[in-house]
Amino acid sequence: MKRFILIILLIIPLWSGTSCKKEETPVQTQIPEWLQQKIPELIPDQKLCDITYITIYRYGRETYYHVYCMIWSCMYCQFFDEKGNRPDWDQKEWDNFHSGSREIKKVKACQQ
Secondary structure, eight states, rough: HHHHHHHHHHHHHHHHHHHHHHOOOOOOOOHHHHHHHHHHHHSSGGGGGGGGGEEEETTTEEEEEEEEEEOOOOOTTTTTTTTTTOOOHHHHHHHHHHHHOEEEEESSSSSS
């Protein structure tokens, strides 16, 4: 009887873990067209292409794009959601983003 109970106690967590899997929305790893069109206005001096990057982040169920040139003094000034909007977050939400987001991909801003 003890063996039967032990087997049941081992099977239940395994069974319940597989039945409650969350469906994850696919992560966008390509740079959207609207952002590709925005790059020339963000970095008109093509010499800065080598030091300008787009980092794709996943935060919650959303994808975010961070464009940053290494000589800019403003860290998240060019930060956009999937639709090209800048998030209007308070400090707590930014803190949550920094602790809870994951970097998906980092590419040079100028695709040659």
